[in-house]
Amino acid sequence: MLNKARTGAILLALPLTAFILVTFVAPLGSMFMRSLYDPLVADIMPETLAALEEWDGTGLPAEQVYALAARELGLAREEKTIGRLATRLNRDTSGMRSVIMRSGRALKRAGDAPWSETLPDINPAWGEADIWQALVRTGARVTPIYYLNALDLTLDSDGGVVRQPEDRRIYGTLFIKTIRVSLVITLLCLAIGYPVAWLIAHSPPRMSRMLLVLVLVPFWTSLLVRTTSWIVLLQQQGVVNDLLVRVGIVADEQRLTMIHNMTGTLVAMTHVLLPFMILPIYSVMRGIPAVQMQAAMSLGANWPRAFRQVYLPQSLPGVGAGCLLVFILAIGYYITPALVGGQSGQLISNFIAYHIQTSLNWGLAAALGCVLFVAVLLLFLLYDRVLGLDRMRLGA
Amino acid sequence: MKTIKTSVLLCAAWTSTMMLSTVPVNAQEDQFITVVSWGGSYARSSVKAYHERFVEETGIQIKLDEYNGGLAQVRAQVETGNVSWDVVDMEAGDALLGCDEGLLETVDYETLPPAPDGTPATQDFLDVYDVECGAKNLVYSTVYAYNDTRFPEQKPATMADFFDLEKFPGRRGMRRAPNANLEFALVADGVPSARVYELLSTEEGIARAFRKLDTVKNQVVWWEAGAQPPQMLADGEVVMSTAYNGRIFNAWALENQPLTIVWDGQLLAFGYQVIVAGTPKLELARQFVAFATSTESLANLTRYISYGPLRHSSLALVDKHLETGIDMEPHLPNAPQNISNAVLEDPEWWADNQDEMNERFAAWLVK
Secondary structure (H helix, E strand, O other): OHHHHHHHHHHHHHHHHHHHHHHHHHHHHHHHHHHHEOOHHHHHOHHHHHHHOOOOOOOOOOHHHHHHHHHHHHHHHHOOOHHHHHHHHHHHOOOHHHHHHHHHHHHHHOOOOOHHHHHHHHOHHHHOHHHHHHHHHHHOOEOOHHHHHHOOEEEOOOOOEEEOOHHHOOHHHHHHHHHHHHHHHHHHHHHHHHHHHHHHHHOOHHHHHHHHHHHHHHHHOOHHHHHHHHHHHHOOOOHHHHHHHHHOOOOHHHOOOOOOOHHHHHHHHHHHHHHHHHHHHHHHHOOOOOHHHHHHHHOOOOHHHHHHHHHHHHHHHHHHHHHHHHHHHHHHOOHHHHHHOHHHHOOHHHHHHHHHHOOOOHHHHHHHHHHHHHHHHHHHHHHHHHOOHHHOOOOO | OHHHHHHHHHHHHHHHHHHHHHHHHHHHHHOEEEEEEOOHHHHHHHHHHHHHHHHHHHOOEEEEEEOOOOOHHHHHHHHHOOOOOOEEEEEHHHHHHHHHOOOEOOOOHHHOOOOOOOOOHHHHEOOOOOOOOEEEEEEEEEEEEEEHHHOOOOOOOOHHHHOOOOOOOOOEEEEOOOOOHHHHHHHHOOOOHHHHHHHHOOHHHHHHHHHHHHOOHHHEEEEOOOOHHHHHHHHOOOOEEEEEHHHHHHHHHOOOOOEEEEEEEEEEEEEEEEEEOOOOOHHHHHHHHHHHOOHHHHHHHOOOOOOEEOEHHHHOOOOEOOOOOOEOHHHOOOOHHHOOOOEEOOHHHHHHHHHHHHHHHHHHHHO
């Protein structure tokens, strides 16, 4: 009997399990693979790479290596894989793309042994150690390079880990900024959302319904509409500035800059994410009987003390849920900061999107994603340690 | 025996007439190609300029799709062998990389239609950047424009003026990308337009460009989408902004915004029609590309939007803007009076350096 019920339960959960496997675990796994496993160069130039193993890494490789490289480049051109090879090498060293593509084209027309003279004739880059070092670096199938790059590190010519040159270090700063911005937004949402949730939970039914509608209507409005409305309101010739100038608080020449900077990002994102804070807190607060506060006060506690000792602890599960929701959503948002954030509006997700859609550097995008994933996971564990996940509640 | 033969023949005749009468109708309904373009006023203009005529003349339907540039979707389609896009309107850099990676079909200029006077297509197209896989289509330009009402007396006229905060105070709009900004910075710093990429290929040149950008950095409002600059200029959020010339023209001609384009130091770039490799509708796609890049189609486009045609024979046919009657020639980026100090975009340089420049630009922004 028990077994039958159990089989039934497993069967019922089967569609969901399959769904999660296909749409969540599999893509996540394949992205994780991409961040570590990159067989592209190794597949296109296997023999050259095998021959390069005997090269000492300085000076120039032997004639035999040149001959193999010329042959495999020619093959890659015929099979149209040379473009990929060029793109991959260019990511390692800017300018390699055109060296490879031009060499491929020239090899089709001319070329004869000795290759150690022909290749440098086609392009002088072949006469320097750099291109061979780049081949060796990118030739490893399993590579830490994407994770190194995601942490502003790189490999030098000897294969040692070094920091990126200063004018190319971006991701470290961006990770910290993304987490900081998300934390500030979470706190802002909490500061605004908690009193609102209180008001909705403890107003007379009519009033409470109306307030709830006021929270939900923006929630149902398109994200882009809400974001661009803030531009209309906050820009220098916008509604708020006009009002301030007319009232005389601000001089016309000194209109406030409230959008296309961090202020804009914080205001717009706090607004966009506010419902995710209010709703869980509200649903927890609704389950707290109002008489408890009255009882506490009738037993001699003043209002602040009654609130602190009786009400607040009971509402904490909702606060936890709201904060976690807002924080995790904020960390992945990028449309809003891109539109209203101006110079400082680039967060880490903008770069992940850029590498997925535009530069097609999926390895780096995957590594950035994994680093972000681990960072969020760590914060999640910290949260569990400090506040306890089992105490989190989304409803009463 | 004879009767059998006759009846067989009759039968065959009957079937073939049935097939003749039904097949073309079906074929017309089934035949469609997917054409992918940039959306907005540009896509609307191409629909009016030549999509409609193509459908009318060939009976092949067009399914219009939109994208924002880049190769991600094309690559995904080719790699999975599930090609649903047939023809794509592409910028030079993407067409170049796509061609290198075998994602696009090569284009044979011999098969494109000749000019009305019989000049073969190989000679009729302008001698600009050649991409093996792209049929030359149009020229567009990144320029800067200013709001007329903000400068009642002296007007900005050169690229140097864009970077001159003393002479022309006020906030500037610039695209949040290194592209165009690096070129503009060097031109403003006095580098001749023909030597811009030569300089950018050196470390000092890049440093010099960033130093010039430093001088306006804290007055810049960064934009992402091409629709933003005309809006920011009209709202008074910025006094001048870099922008795509067609967008400024539309805001000025159709919405009467007081915007003026400064052509000095403009960055000319080219657009191509490409065919995705492995499309099952290769022949139809070729037919469309030939039609879309014909003299008439390219000239027709200028009746709707201010992007220049890449055929000599089309340039001669440029007339008036259909809706407003404005003479179009002076508003095309490649009009002789506009190109005196133009920079020609170098897709090869950008293909080699895009990733590195993006990183340096991002690092510079947060500095």
